[in-house]
Amino acid sequence: MRTLIPNLRRPALSLAAAGAAGLIAVFSLGQPAAAIDIQVVPITDEVDAWLVEDHTNPLITLKFGFEGGSRWDEPGKEGTTSLAFGSLNEGAGEMNAETFLGLLQDEAVSMAGSAGFKWSTVSFQTPTASIDFAFEQLETMLTDPAFDPEGVERMRRDALAGAAQRARAPGAQLGEAFFDALWGEDDPRNRKFSGDLETIPAITQADLFAVKDRIIGRNNVIIAAVGDITPDELRRRVAPILARLPEVTPPDDLAPPVFARFEGPVAIDFDQTQTIVYAVAPAFPRTDPDNYAARVVSHILGAGGLSSRLSERVRNQLGLVYGINSSYSGRADYGSVSFNFATANEAADDALDATLEVWRDFAENGPTAEEVEEAIAYLTGSYANYFLNSNDVVDYVLSIQIQDLPPDFPEFRNDLFRAVTLENAQRTAQRLYSEELRYGLVGRPTAFSPDE
Template sequence: MNLAETGTRTATSPTQALPLAAAPGIEAWHVASPVVPMIALSFTFEGGAAQDAEGKAGTAQMMARLLDEGAGDLDSDAFQEALAARAIELSFHTGPDSIGGSLKTLLTHADEAIRLLALSLAEPRFDQPSIERVRAQMIASLRYQQNDPGVLASRRYFREAFPGHAYGRSSSGTIETLSAITRDDLVALHRAVIGRGSLKVAAVGAFDEATITGMIARAFGALPEAGPLKAIPPTAINELGRRIVVDLDVPQSVIRFGMPGVAWRDPDFIPAYVLNHILGGGAFTSRLFQEVREKRGLAYSVGTSLTSHRAVAMTWGYTATKNERVVEALDVIGDEIQRLITDGPSDEELQKAKDYLTGSYALGFDTSTKIANQLVQIAFEGLGMDYIARRNDLVASVTQADIRRAGARTLGDGKMLVVAAGRPTGL
């Protein structure tokens, strides 16, 4: 187990890895923060919704939702009452490649919080009444979303982008797949994913090294090694250049579009990140925001982001506009992408993007929970304990040559897969 400790609340100084024998196989990072007498813990396990069996989409999400629905000798009601009695915040979440969670509690209640966390991970009950209640909640949510254009556009996008691949399935499943999930499916996935071998932990709080070492050992040390995970083959976005309509009787179409990307671990990620900020990630200053919203009033919001999964990376975009203006909006977006491909950003534009990205980085570390979440994500991506100290220098050193190289990999020839949910005119 490796423990990285810094003496600053914002975790911006270089860190030092220290081997700890309390719980072998666990990588944990620690930031001492004496400002508030509390502990914020974030953790993640390798293997998420992409591990769902064929015909059982939604298993990982259902399992994560059941982890705090009774554990050990506590049924669901007793477990929730134990959390509420001490205002302990415990939650779990699922991504395509991971299952993770977070814990927040006052230091005076840390022992009980750690006990409940350990129970939820090592001894979840998966009682049948709880399974049926969570299944019903998930199915009700799916039914509620059946006419949500944003949900429909996103699901169709991924189904077309990654046909036959785990990423093409919805992590929340369908009514049919949720109905097919059994307790044995949940137990099997838990056995495969929830283990020490793939665990990353970040802890922030008013405690010393020995204290947090003991807490982490109690919370995670009893977990077995995770079982073998299903291999997720590399993939790429299909249907680039295609425009797809999901017919929905609404006055405004919701649009999702995507192009290739680069993974967070890739050396070109930082240049691609700066380029994306200029294109659509920079909120009010991005080219798409200025051209689509400010100059033409085509949409209330428009933007892009870089998405990095284990088996694929992409540039992911969104907007919504009146049905009769969808084609115009897409043409403007395409034109701005082509301008960046042909001319690149101006030197002033590039410098402003770098100034903003370096100046705003510390805002992601202004609470203990944010620090823990950032650290565990950095650990999950394998970026190294010194990434926080290096990151702004990496951004500041991006050149026009770096931007052109990243643009060739992400913007390519400008072709996008586009899905519009609504009744767009002339698409």
């Protein structure tokens, strides 16, 4: 049976806010961003597709999300899911990679896979004139991918080049050591999802087929569609494809990570003239009632670019860093706040002191009324940037499904930000920024002594 997603409660609108809601910019599909009409189209008894129907342009864009991803990679073969989905269009049926990709190109059709940690996706786009051909090839690719050895080796070389670059990058070295210390080396979140120089060569063609059989199923899929297609046509095209897919076993839920306390900073010695500093603390998940207030105060403190408090003080006024930002990340079952900056080795300690001074003051006193008003105006006014083209829209529609948000969420998303009050923002700032920070750094600072 289909699982119904409960509606979020809409905040009450003032007349002024209701009037402002009509001033949203128009996006390229020809609809106001606040008026995106997501139709829930039953495809099978278990699966719906969320459709933004628009016949302005003769183009159809779909994105399939399959629950399952790199967290399933076997130890010693990290990067398998990434390589499998990256190679999904490297041949299909009896066609090798060159033939299959050439046929798609001739018809201006594109389809490709991408792996994530919890979800893996398949993107699809076709001109309306090529709809018969395109959906036939999509069905072949999803049900009978070839994983043509020549094409897979090309993708493997690209993966190895990326792995070599990451191995040399100081930031990547810090990230690996930091999160191993924070969550433990055995936490699935700490696997090298794209693989490394040892694991990528060990991946076989049989491993790629095993990923396809384990993840691409008819019972663990969500679908977003945008463009020149009706609900009936979408159902008629997609239902036969799902019917040919197997039933699979979705992955078990992971327990939220436990944030370990550090006795001292995680330090990576790296011979360079600058030091990169990273700090993180636990926070609440995106399901918390203060989620939207958290995004407002995060924008004010350090996520809002050069006008943020951290950037204004530490970079613009004191000139201690090349760049600095902070963020709030709200996941389904846990969250975190963090900051990072890059500075000259000899300025690392002073930059840290200045950053912590701003951080602690914000935790104690929170933002001003003017800052809250400006942040809400930016976060609501920039919402139209999610809808600049059909690829943006289909990505967004899929993402709100993954987050268990209702299909009418775009209609009231901005109202959730406008409902944030000064009192709410100040209380949320105290909640977010009073937790103990864990520090990491890479470089050769002359001094670094967090005082906590």
